[in-house]
Amino acid sequence: MAPPSSLGAVSAPGVIRGLGPGGRPGLVDYRLARRNLIDGFRKGRVARNDVCDAHPELIRAATNIGDPIDGEPCPICEEVDLVHVRYVFGPRLPKHGRCVADQAEMAKLAARAGDVTCYVVEVCRSCHWNHLARSHELTSVASKPTRRRR
Numbered sequence: 001m002a003p004p005s006s007l008g009a010v011s012a013p014g015v016i017r018g019l020g021p022g023g024r025p026g027l028v029d030y031r032l033a034r035r036n037l038i039d040g041f042r043k044g045r046v047a048r049n050d051v052c053d054a055h056p057e058l059i060r061a062a063t064n065i066g067d068p069i070d071g072e073p074c075p076i077c078e079e080v081d082l083v084h085v086r087y088v089f090g091p092r093l094p095k096h097g098r099c100v101a102d103q104a105e106m107a108k109l110a111a112r113a114g115d116v117t118c119y120v121v122e123v124c125r126s127c128h129w130n131h132l133a134r135s136h137e138l139t140s141v142a143s144k145p146t147r148r149r150r
């Protein structure tokens, strides 16, 4: 995956490992890809520089708005707990996705959204390990009022 020549201010394709160009997940299952990568690192097949290469924007997002995960230490350095950073992609959102600051913003997006996908990226603020952790659709719960006719 070649990094794009210009990176957006907040997020961009190429920033998220495991996410293909255009903000779509690659064909490879990223949980499997993650395990293979960690495995490769532990067996000495993958250099630390190649796995601990989080984009500065991603580190900044992790530091400022990341969601610390208690009890899940970094698989590479095992020094600190991982942090989750959320990005959303969908209609009326920036092409390169948007970094979501908190649950309130996420709820707002979920309420208005039709077809929004959220990507959760795990980041280590110590060694800069990063990988796509999971993705899920944001379903709009508030947009459909339950109306009953009698």
Ligand SMILES: [Zn+2]
Pocket: 074, 075, 076, 077, 078, 079, 080, 124, 125, 126, 127, 128, 129
């Ligand atoms: Zn680490």
